[in-house]
Amino acid sequence: MTVSPTISLVEVLGTMASDKYITAEELEKHNKPDDLWISIQGKVYNVTDWAKIHPGGDVPLLNMAGQDVTDPFIAFHPATAWKRLDKFYTGYHVKDYQVSEVSKDFRKLATELVKAGMFEKKGHQVIYSLCFVSLMLFACIYGVLRSDSFWVHMLSGALLGFSWIQVAYLGHDSGHYQMMTTRGWNKSMGILIGNCVTGISIAWWKWTHNAHHIAVNSLDHDPDLQHLPMLAVSSHLFKSLTSSFYGRKLTFDRFARLMVSYQHLSFYPVMCVARVNLYLQTFLVLLSKRKVPDRALNILGTAVFWTWFPLLVSCLPNWPERIAFVLVSFCVTAIQHIQFCLNHFGAHVYIGPPRGDNWFEKQASGSIDISCYPWMDWFYGGLQFQLEHHLFPRLPRVQLRNISPAVRELCKKHNVPYMSLSFYEANVHTIKTLRAAALQARDLANPIPKNMLWEAVNTHG
Template sequence: MASGPEGAVRGSSYAELSRQMKRAGLLERRAGHYAVRIAVNAAFYAGCWTAFALIGDSWWQMATAVLLGVAFTQSGFLGHDAGHRQVSASRRVNDAVGLLHGNAMIGIAYGWWVGKHNRHHSHPNELGHDPDLAIGVLAFDDHQVPDKRGLTRFTVKYQAFLFLPLLLLEGWSLHWESAKAAWRGEGRRPVLERALLLGHGAAYLAAVLLVLPPGKAALFVLVHQGVFGLYMGCSFAPNHKGMPVLPSGTRMDFLRRQVTTSRNIRGHWLTDAVLGGLNYQIEHHLFPSMPRRSLRRAQRIVQEHCEEHGIAYTSTTFLGSFREVFSHLHAVGAPLRSGS
């Protein structure tokens, strides 16, 4: 994944900022840090499944389902970092980490996701180019509203109220899109990706059905996948939703495009851990290959640079970000509620 604009001018504002990051050592990989993070995550993931096996046929398994939803999302964050080449300078190592945490551990096609996410990074919040705006049941800009028909027209009409409930389905959507992409042969290793997805699905269903009776098994899966989708969605949604949406073909320099369409979430070390570093969305978009550990230090440098060059830099609280998201969604759906 690219770490800067194609053909960046050496004397440009972004080039100046990039040189600052290099001098501070913030673009250097942190292999040891990621080794520890991967080990801790693996222990948590394995611990959840061990608890599931030991608890057995009990309604307490719904608590295990919640914990597994957290474990899946944290694994997804590591797959995200690998997709951005943050873990290692070696593409093979990053791909191995991505395939492990994506296909094998959570059932998401790593190759498909990387391609989709690359398009998002190249055109954040740009209509017709950012795949994260192409969500059929929602509208993020007035221009998307007239195309809505039937059920999608209803969901857009009340999308501010339905947004969080719809995120409960995000996990299912990711699995479905992953399966379709894998069978289309997307990604650099389609055969391996298919095998890993099949292995994950078979192991997951076998574990659940061997331990729980059908009714509890079905509820366990619903709770687990619902928490996974909600947690994943609530980690990504504050980053761009409710920020300026750009018309297709908008010409804007790399620095301004990435900063003005992104939003940071203020907090502390716990915020960083819960949101997987995505709370530093501006810095991440400017330097996608920057290791997660370096983002907090980079934030101060980027904010000062933006203030110096008169570039709007948005930072708010987690709850404040959702107020902005809901307000924006409600405003976009207003024409449908007024009957116009």
């Protein structure tokens, strides 16, 4: 049965007549937890109740409340998510909705990647990584249990550290739903390899990491830059900003000033014990009153780690070797902690909430790629393509190198910065950033004029 063109036209005109419009300024007023609206491609959605059960947590939605979030929505969601939007539709359109040229090109690139099936082509990286990790863990346990040599025990500790690095990459993949084919399997693998093998809660990681992706390099919204009293990447943090993420003031007191004043010297030693902070954060989140998805499973997985790890350490012959074994394993993982810092510490920072209308530009200005040979991709876990990953978080890591030329070309076309440094250059750049902030922190007598001078010279922040 065919549909009359006249009826179709009437239906279309009726739909157009029923559409209601609000301005972007009016949309911005709906930016509170109990009144949370967003727009996607100009259509307005009420996600107040959805934010409470959103798989990515409520923080990303709260940070983007009252804005058009088309580009972030495209970045974080599969095509199937579009079908679920209708139940949140308010009937309103944004009257003055506009799309920038860079956003048009970003969306075009995203469409091309979907059509090419690149989000489904995961390759065999997961299998290779799991085999590699299993081999290292077996060698570590064998060295501890079957050898009496001090140096074999230290090598075993190093292997454990390297295995934790690779497991963290796999946990990262599962957290972004890249590792397995379904959301449920990704969640299960995240708890298994995250909580059970490393002792770091996947629930804590997703809570902070999603906020980091949305508000990359916002000093008051991105938790990955909020490391006072130990580290500060910008003099703006000396003003004791209030963290939107943690809901508390990032106090810059005398102790913080002392530590930050020497942060370019203490950076690497701090990274050697940074893992302790991750364990602490895991405990604080799992035992807190805030809503934690799958809290029981996360606690159980973490308990598994704190059973097998102390038991393995106790098999060493004496306390000096046990302490050395743990320190060696932690020091090896410092390589990964340093890498995470290299990707963002030396990039542009800002104050305030993120905006959905400059998604591409903010991700580019806040991220630094690490250039390396293809045969070293396993070492960096795909995160050397930091900008590519931030633009397309669901894209399997094996595809990041393939899309890098297209992203680079897009940045060039729109005059958007694209930073790609060698591992050595990125370290130098990061230390210079930390040193600049350290020298400003030391100026106790007249900090403001000197801070302004340093901001002018370094154009950082």
